Amino acid sequence: MPATFSAQFAEKKMFVTHNDSSVLGTQTITESLEGSDQDEGNSFFFGTATMTSTKEGSDQDCSEYFE
Amino acid sequence: MNNHMIFLLSNSKDATCDFVHSELLNRKIPCFRLNTDFAPGSVEFNFSDNTAELYVNKIPLRSSEVCCVWNRRPEKIFAGNFSTSIFDEFYRKEWKSSIESFLKLIPSDKWINHPQSNLAASSKIEQLVVAKKNGLEVPDSLVTQSKKDFDFFYEKHSCRIITKPLSHGYLPDEECIYNIYTNSVDAKKHNFNNLKDCPTFFQQMINKECDVRINFIDGYFEAFLLINKSNGTQQLDIRRDNMQNVQYKPALIPKDIQIKLSSMLMNYGLRFAAIDMCISKNGTWFFLEINPNGQWAWLDILGLTDFRSYFIKGMLA
Numbered sequence: 001m002p003a004t005f006s007a008q009f010a011e012k013k014m015f016v017t018h019n020d021s022s023v024l025g026t027q028t029i030t031e032s033l034e035g036s037d038q039d040e041g042n043s044f045f046f047g048t049a050t051m052t053s054t055k056e057g058s059d060q061d062c063s064e065y066f067e
Numbered sequence: 068m069n070n071h072m073i074f075l076l077s078n079s080k081d082a083t084c085d086f087v088h089s090e091l092l093n094r095k096i097p098c099f100r101l102n103t104d105f106a107p108g109s110v111e112f113n114f115s116d117n118t119a120e121l122y123v124n125k126i127p128l129r130s131s132e133v134c135c136v137w138n139r140r141p142e143k144i145f146a147g148n149f150s151t152s153i154f155d156e157f158y159r160k161e162w163k164s165s166i167e168s169f170l171k172l173i174p175s176d177k178w179i180n181h182p183q184s185n186l187a188a189s190s191k192i193e194q195l196v197v198a199k200k201n202g203l204e205v206p207d208s209l210v211t212q213s214k215k216d217f218d219f220f221y222e223k224h225s226c227r228i229i230t231k232p233l234s235h236g237y238l239p240d241e242e243c244i245y246n247i248y249t250n251s252v253d254a255k256k257h258n259f260n261n262l263k264d265c266p267t268f269f270q271q272m273i274n275k276e277c278d279v280r281i282n283f284i285d286g287y288f289e290a291f292l293l294i295n296k297s298n299g300t301q302q303l304d305i306r307r308d309n310m311q312n313v314q315y316k317p318a319l320i321p322k323d324i325q326i327k328l329s330s331m332l333m334n335y336g337l338r339f340a341a342i343d344m345c346i347s348k349n350g351t352w353f354f355l356e357i358n359p360n361g362q363w364a365w366l367d368i369l370g371l372t373d374f375r376s377y378f379i380k381g382m383l384a
Contacts, residue, residue, distance in 0.1 A: 003261045003265075004265040006230060006231075013244045
Protein backbone atom coordinates (compact mmCIF):
# COMPACT_ATOMS: atom_id res chain seq x y z
CA MET A 1 0.00 0.00 0.00
CA PRO A 2 1.49 3.39 -0.93
CA ALA A 3 1.93 5.81 1.95
CA THR A 4 0.88 9.43 2.24
CA PHE A 5 3.01 12.54 2.55
CA SER A 6 0.99 13.44 5.65
CA ALA A 7 1.81 10.23 7.50
CA GLN A 8 5.21 11.63 8.48
CA PHE A 9 3.38 14.10 10.70
CA ALA A 10 1.50 11.47 12.70
CA GLU A 11 1.92 11.84 16.45
CA LYS A 12 1.32 8.92 18.78
CA LYS A 13 -0.79 9.45 21.86
CA MET A 14 -1.79 7.31 24.79
CA PHE A 15 -5.02 5.45 24.36
CA VAL A 16 -7.91 7.17 26.10
CA THR A 17 -10.79 5.17 27.47
CA HIS A 18 -13.98 7.11 27.05
CA ASN A 19 -16.27 7.32 29.99
CA ASP A 20 -19.91 6.53 29.49
CA SER A 21 -20.85 7.68 32.95
CA SER A 22 -23.69 10.13 33.21
CA VAL A 23 -21.57 12.09 35.66
CA LEU A 24 -19.62 14.39 33.45
CA GLY A 25 -16.48 16.32 34.02
CA THR A 26 -14.47 18.56 31.78
CA GLN A 27 -11.98 15.80 31.25
CA THR A 28 -14.49 13.37 29.83
CA ILE A 29 -15.43 15.66 27.01
CA THR A 30 -12.15 17.39 26.36
CA GLU A 31 -10.27 14.11 26.19
CA SER A 32 -11.99 13.48 22.91
CA LEU A 33 -11.74 16.98 21.49
CA GLU A 34 -8.71 16.41 19.37
CA GLY A 35 -10.41 14.10 16.99
CA SER A 36 -14.07 14.23 17.52
CA ASP A 37 -14.96 17.20 15.36
CA GLN A 38 -14.17 14.93 12.51
CA ASP A 39 -17.21 12.81 12.75
CA GLU A 40 -17.39 9.68 10.68
CA GLY A 41 -21.01 9.44 11.68
CA ASN A 42 -21.80 12.33 9.38
CA SER A 43 -22.76 9.94 6.67
CA PHE A 44 -23.99 7.21 8.93
CA PHE A 45 -27.64 7.45 8.06
CA PHE A 46 -28.95 8.20 4.60
CA GLY A 47 -25.56 9.46 3.65
CA THR A 48 -23.96 7.21 1.14
CA ALA A 49 -25.35 5.27 -1.74
CA THR A 50 -23.38 2.49 -3.30
CA MET A 51 -24.68 0.64 -6.28
CA THR A 52 -23.94 -3.02 -6.51
CA SER A 53 -23.14 -4.58 -9.81
CA THR A 54 -24.79 -7.92 -9.23
CA LYS A 55 -28.26 -8.40 -10.65
CA GLU A 56 -29.47 -10.42 -7.68
CA GLY A 57 -28.39 -7.89 -5.15
CA SER A 58 -28.96 -4.67 -6.96
CA ASP A 59 -32.63 -4.24 -6.14
CA GLN A 60 -32.01 -4.73 -2.46
CA ASP A 61 -28.63 -3.17 -1.97
CA CYS A 62 -28.80 0.12 -3.82
CA SER A 63 -28.21 1.99 -0.61
CA GLU A 64 -25.86 1.44 2.26
CA TYR A 65 -26.96 4.21 4.54
CA PHE A 66 -25.14 3.04 7.62
CA GLU A 67 -21.65 2.75 6.26
CA MET B 68 -49.89 14.65 22.73
CA ASN B 69 -48.26 14.21 19.32
CA ASN B 70 -44.95 15.46 18.08
CA HIS B 71 -43.40 16.25 21.45
CA MET B 72 -40.50 13.83 21.85
CA ILE B 73 -36.83 14.66 21.40
CA PHE B 74 -35.03 11.71 19.87
CA LEU B 75 -31.35 11.43 20.80
CA LEU B 76 -29.47 9.33 18.30
CA SER B 77 -26.00 8.46 19.44
CA ASN B 78 -23.89 5.79 21.09
CA SER B 79 -23.56 4.75 24.71
CA LYS B 80 -20.09 6.31 25.12
CA ASP B 81 -21.03 9.78 23.91
CA ALA B 82 -20.39 12.16 26.81
CA THR B 83 -21.87 15.15 24.99
CA CYS B 84 -25.11 13.27 24.50
CA ASP B 85 -25.05 12.40 28.22
CA PHE B 86 -24.57 16.10 28.95
CA VAL B 87 -27.73 17.08 27.07
CA HIS B 88 -29.71 13.99 28.00
CA SER B 89 -29.25 14.60 31.72
CA GLU B 90 -30.48 18.18 31.36
CA LEU B 91 -33.53 17.07 29.40
CA LEU B 92 -34.33 14.63 32.19
CA ASN B 93 -33.76 17.32 34.82
CA ARG B 94 -36.17 19.61 33.05
CA LYS B 95 -38.64 16.75 32.53
CA ILE B 96 -38.59 17.32 28.76
CA PRO B 97 -39.79 14.17 27.01
CA CYS B 98 -36.87 12.46 25.31
CA PHE B 99 -35.95 9.10 23.93
CA ARG B 100 -32.37 7.94 23.41
CA LEU B 101 -31.24 5.29 21.01
CA ASN B 102 -27.63 4.19 21.26
CA THR B 103 -26.78 2.38 18.07
CA ASP B 104 -24.41 0.11 19.99
CA PHE B 105 -27.45 -1.35 21.75
CA ALA B 106 -27.39 -4.91 22.96
CA PRO B 107 -29.34 -7.46 20.93
CA GLY B 108 -32.72 -7.89 22.56
CA SER B 109 -32.92 -4.42 24.08
CA VAL B 110 -34.49 -2.75 21.04
CA GLU B 111 -37.56 -3.72 19.05
CA PHE B 112 -39.00 -2.31 15.86
CA ASN B 113 -42.57 -2.70 14.71
CA PHE B 114 -44.43 -1.47 11.66
CA SER B 115 -48.13 -2.10 11.25
CA ASP B 116 -51.19 -0.15 10.15
CA ASN B 117 -48.89 2.41 8.56
CA THR B 118 -47.30 3.21 11.91
CA ALA B 119 -43.66 2.69 12.86
CA GLU B 120 -42.74 2.10 16.48
CA LEU B 121 -39.39 1.68 18.13
CA TYR B 122 -39.01 0.19 21.60
CA VAL B 123 -35.94 0.69 23.75
CA ASN B 124 -36.07 -1.44 26.87
CA LYS B 125 -39.81 -1.90 26.24
CA ILE B 126 -40.48 1.86 26.10
CA PRO B 127 -42.28 2.67 22.84
CA LEU B 128 -41.89 5.61 20.49
CA ARG B 129 -43.84 6.32 17.32
CA SER B 130 -42.05 8.20 14.56
CA SER B 131 -44.97 10.66 14.49
CA GLU B 132 -44.26 11.61 18.13
CA VAL B 133 -40.80 12.99 17.36
CA CYS B 134 -40.37 16.77 17.35
CA CYS B 135 -36.61 16.66 16.87
CA VAL B 136 -33.92 14.14 16.06
CA TRP B 137 -30.50 15.05 17.39
CA ASN B 138 -28.20 13.21 15.04
CA ARG B 139 -25.31 13.17 17.42
CA ARG B 140 -22.92 10.21 17.13
CA PRO B 141 -24.62 7.07 15.86
CA GLU B 142 -22.23 4.23 15.19
CA LYS B 143 -22.40 1.14 13.10
CA ILE B 144 -25.02 -1.16 14.59
CA PHE B 145 -23.60 -4.07 16.56
CA ALA B 146 -20.07 -3.00 15.68
CA GLY B 147 -17.68 -5.52 17.14
CA ASN B 148 -20.42 -7.84 18.32
CA PHE B 149 -20.57 -10.05 15.28
CA SER B 150 -18.36 -11.94 12.94
CA THR B 151 -18.16 -11.10 9.28
CA SER B 152 -20.18 -14.18 8.30
CA ILE B 153 -22.79 -13.38 5.67
CA PHE B 154 -25.65 -14.30 8.01
CA ASP B 155 -24.39 -12.11 10.82
CA GLU B 156 -23.99 -9.35 8.28
CA PHE B 157 -27.52 -9.99 7.02
CA TYR B 158 -28.83 -9.78 10.60
CA ARG B 159 -27.10 -6.43 10.99
CA LYS B 160 -28.46 -5.18 7.67
CA GLU B 161 -32.00 -6.13 8.64
CA TRP B 162 -31.61 -4.09 11.82
CA LYS B 163 -30.04 -1.25 9.90
CA SER B 164 -32.94 -1.13 7.47
CA SER B 165 -35.47 -1.29 10.30
CA ILE B 166 -34.06 1.68 12.17
CA GLU B 167 -33.57 3.63 8.98
CA SER B 168 -37.21 3.00 8.11
CA PHE B 169 -38.21 4.56 11.40
CA LEU B 170 -35.88 7.52 10.88
CA LYS B 171 -36.97 8.04 7.30
CA LEU B 172 -40.49 8.73 8.51
CA ILE B 173 -39.29 11.79 10.43
CA PRO B 174 -39.21 14.89 8.19
CA SER B 175 -35.74 16.28 7.49
CA ASP B 176 -36.52 19.71 8.97
CA LYS B 177 -36.93 18.06 12.38
CA TRP B 178 -33.30 16.94 12.41
CA ILE B 179 -30.25 18.59 13.97
CA ASN B 180 -28.69 17.96 11.52
CA HIS B 181 -30.12 15.71 8.89
CA PRO B 182 -27.38 13.31 7.74
CA GLN B 183 -27.69 14.53 4.18
CA SER B 184 -27.01 18.10 5.35
CA ASN B 185 -23.99 16.90 7.31
CA LEU B 186 -22.78 15.02 4.30
CA ALA B 187 -23.34 18.00 2.02
CA ALA B 188 -21.10 20.06 4.30
CA SER B 189 -18.41 17.44 4.80
CA SER B 190 -15.88 18.39 2.15
CA LYS B 191 -13.21 20.82 3.29
CA ILE B 192 -12.38 21.79 -0.27
CA GLU B 193 -15.98 22.38 -1.30
CA GLN B 194 -16.47 24.43 1.89
CA LEU B 195 -13.60 26.70 0.89
CA VAL B 196 -15.11 27.22 -2.55
CA VAL B 197 -18.53 28.00 -1.07
CA ALA B 198 -17.03 30.27 1.59
CA LYS B 199 -15.20 32.27 -1.04
CA LYS B 200 -18.36 32.51 -3.16
CA ASN B 201 -20.10 33.90 -0.09
CA GLY B 202 -17.46 36.59 0.26
CA LEU B 203 -15.44 35.12 3.13
CA GLU B 204 -11.66 35.28 3.14
CA VAL B 205 -10.09 31.84 2.81
CA PRO B 206 -6.43 30.80 2.86
CA ASP B 207 -4.93 30.12 -0.55
CA SER B 208 -5.16 26.33 -0.92
CA LEU B 209 -3.60 23.59 -2.97
CA VAL B 210 -4.32 19.88 -3.18
CA THR B 211 -1.70 18.13 -5.22
CA GLN B 212 0.37 15.05 -5.92
CA SER B 213 2.89 17.09 -7.86
CA LYS B 214 6.15 18.21 -6.28
CA LYS B 215 6.47 20.80 -9.01
CA ASP B 216 3.09 22.32 -8.11
CA PHE B 217 4.01 22.20 -4.44
CA ASP B 218 7.32 23.99 -5.12
CA PHE B 219 5.52 26.75 -7.01
CA PHE B 220 3.00 27.17 -4.16
CA TYR B 221 5.80 27.11 -1.59
CA GLU B 222 7.66 29.90 -3.35
CA LYS B 223 4.47 31.87 -3.90
CA HIS B 224 3.90 31.99 -0.15
CA SER B 225 7.52 32.60 0.81
CA CYS B 226 7.97 29.10 2.28
CA ARG B 227 5.12 29.66 4.76
CA ILE B 228 2.91 26.64 4.05
CA ILE B 229 0.88 24.33 6.24
CA THR B 230 -0.49 20.89 5.53
CA LYS B 231 -3.47 19.18 7.10
CA PRO B 232 -5.60 16.15 6.33
CA LEU B 233 -8.35 16.43 3.76
CA SER B 234 -10.45 13.96 5.72
CA HIS B 235 -9.39 13.87 9.33
CA GLY B 236 -6.21 13.06 11.18
CA TYR B 237 -7.68 11.22 14.13
CA LEU B 238 -6.41 7.67 13.77
CA PRO B 239 -7.33 5.46 16.73
CA ASP B 240 -5.53 2.14 16.85
CA GLU B 241 -6.16 -0.70 19.27
CA GLU B 242 -3.57 0.48 21.76
CA CYS B 243 -2.99 4.12 20.96
CA ILE B 244 -4.20 7.06 18.95
CA TYR B 245 -2.33 8.75 16.17
CA ASN B 246 -3.13 12.35 15.37
CA ILE B 247 -2.13 14.24 12.30
CA TYR B 248 -2.47 17.91 13.12
CA THR B 249 -1.96 21.00 11.05
CA ASN B 250 1.79 21.28 10.53
CA SER B 251 4.12 23.70 8.81
CA VAL B 252 5.98 22.27 5.85
CA ASP B 253 9.69 22.59 5.35
CA ALA B 254 10.70 21.74 1.80
CA LYS B 255 14.22 20.88 2.93
CA LYS B 256 13.29 18.84 5.96
CA HIS B 257 10.24 16.82 4.94
CA ASN B 258 10.11 13.75 2.76
CA PHE B 259 8.17 14.23 -0.47
CA ASN B 260 8.63 10.70 -1.84
CA ASN B 261 5.00 9.79 -1.13
CA LEU B 262 3.45 12.99 -2.39
CA LYS B 263 2.83 11.41 -5.79
CA ASP B 264 0.86 8.55 -4.23
CA CYS B 265 -1.91 10.49 -2.55
CA PRO B 266 -3.48 13.97 -2.87
CA THR B 267 -2.21 16.22 -0.09
CA PHE B 268 -3.79 19.40 1.21
CA PHE B 269 -1.59 22.51 1.56
CA GLN B 270 -2.55 26.04 2.54
CA GLN B 271 -0.78 29.34 2.92
CA MET B 272 0.15 29.88 6.55
CA ILE B 273 -1.94 32.69 8.00
CA ASN B 274 -0.08 34.94 10.39
CA LYS B 275 -2.62 34.28 13.12
CA GLU B 276 -3.41 36.49 16.05
CA CYS B 277 -5.81 33.86 17.36
CA ASP B 278 -8.27 31.15 16.40
CA VAL B 279 -12.02 31.57 16.68
CA ARG B 280 -14.54 28.89 17.50
CA ILE B 281 -18.09 29.73 16.54
CA ASN B 282 -21.03 27.62 17.62
CA PHE B 283 -24.28 28.05 15.74
CA ILE B 284 -27.79 26.79 16.37
CA ASP B 285 -30.90 27.95 14.51
CA GLY B 286 -29.65 31.47 13.82
CA TYR B 287 -27.86 31.95 17.15
CA PHE B 288 -24.09 32.48 17.07
CA GLU B 289 -21.70 32.19 19.98
CA ALA B 290 -18.00 32.88 19.41
CA PHE B 291 -14.83 32.53 21.42
CA LEU B 292 -11.28 33.56 20.68
CA LEU B 293 -8.92 30.66 21.34
CA ILE B 294 -5.48 31.87 22.26
CA ASN B 295 -2.45 29.67 22.81
CA LYS B 296 0.79 31.43 22.10
CA SER B 297 4.37 30.39 22.34
CA ASN B 298 6.92 33.22 22.04
CA GLY B 299 4.15 35.48 20.76
CA THR B 300 3.13 33.10 18.00
CA GLN B 301 -0.27 31.43 17.94
CA GLN B 302 -0.12 27.63 17.76
CA LEU B 303 -0.71 26.26 14.29
CA ASP B 304 -3.22 23.70 15.56
CA ILE B 305 -5.15 24.76 18.64
CA ARG B 306 -6.25 21.20 19.42
CA ARG B 307 -2.81 20.00 20.51
CA ASP B 308 -2.45 18.76 24.09
CA ASN B 309 -6.22 18.58 24.47
CA MET B 310 -6.33 22.38 24.38
CA GLN B 311 -5.11 22.50 27.96
CA ASN B 312 -3.21 25.79 27.64
CA VAL B 313 -5.81 27.59 25.60
CA GLN B 314 -7.15 30.90 26.86
CA TYR B 315 -10.69 31.82 25.91
CA LYS B 316 -12.20 35.23 25.30
CA PRO B 317 -15.76 35.90 24.18
CA ALA B 318 -15.82 37.37 20.70
CA LEU B 319 -18.19 39.54 18.75
CA ILE B 320 -18.52 38.30 15.21
CA PRO B 321 -18.55 41.16 12.71
CA LYS B 322 -22.03 41.52 11.23
CA ASP B 323 -20.88 40.93 7.65
CA ILE B 324 -19.14 37.70 8.69
CA GLN B 325 -22.32 36.53 10.42
CA ILE B 326 -24.37 37.21 7.30
CA LYS B 327 -21.94 35.32 5.09
CA LEU B 328 -21.76 32.36 7.46
CA SER B 329 -25.54 32.29 7.79
CA SER B 330 -25.87 32.15 4.05
CA MET B 331 -23.46 29.20 3.87
CA LEU B 332 -25.15 27.30 6.68
CA MET B 333 -28.58 27.85 5.21
CA ASN B 334 -27.42 26.56 1.84
CA TYR B 335 -26.16 23.39 3.48
CA GLY B 336 -29.37 23.03 5.47
CA LEU B 337 -27.42 22.98 8.74
CA ARG B 338 -29.32 23.95 11.88
CA PHE B 339 -26.20 23.37 13.97
CA ALA B 340 -22.52 23.82 13.18
CA ALA B 341 -19.20 24.46 14.89
CA ILE B 342 -17.16 26.77 12.70
CA ASP B 343 -13.41 27.32 12.78
CA MET B 344 -12.02 30.66 11.76
CA CYS B 345 -8.89 32.60 12.59
CA ILE B 346 -8.03 36.26 12.80
CA SER B 347 -4.80 37.42 11.23
CA LYS B 348 -2.43 39.92 12.80
CA ASN B 349 -3.94 42.60 10.57
CA GLY B 350 -7.47 41.78 11.77
CA THR B 351 -8.78 39.81 8.80
CA TRP B 352 -11.17 36.98 9.63
CA PHE B 353 -10.29 33.84 7.65
CA PHE B 354 -12.71 30.97 7.22
CA LEU B 355 -11.08 27.61 7.93
CA GLU B 356 -13.84 25.03 8.08
CA ILE B 357 -17.30 24.05 9.19
CA ASN B 358 -17.69 21.03 11.46
CA PRO B 359 -21.31 20.09 10.85
CA ASN B 360 -21.34 17.84 13.88
CA GLY B 361 -18.56 19.45 15.88
CA GLN B 362 -17.90 19.65 19.60
CA TRP B 363 -19.27 22.45 21.76
CA ALA B 364 -19.99 21.06 25.22
CA TRP B 365 -16.49 21.66 26.56
CA LEU B 366 -17.15 25.41 26.51
CA ASP B 367 -20.23 24.87 28.69
CA ILE B 368 -18.28 22.59 31.02
CA LEU B 369 -15.61 25.25 31.38
CA GLY B 370 -18.36 27.64 32.45
CA LEU B 371 -17.87 29.93 29.47
CA THR B 372 -21.17 29.34 27.72
CA ASP B 373 -24.62 27.93 28.19
CA PHE B 374 -24.92 26.67 24.66
CA ARG B 375 -26.81 23.62 25.88
CA SER B 376 -29.80 25.82 26.70
CA TYR B 377 -29.82 27.27 23.21
CA PHE B 378 -29.44 23.79 21.81
CA ILE B 379 -32.40 22.50 23.78
CA LYS B 380 -34.41 25.55 22.73
CA GLY B 381 -33.60 24.62 19.14
CA MET B 382 -34.69 21.05 19.75
CA LEU B 383 -38.04 22.24 21.05
CA ALA B 384 -38.61 24.82 18.29
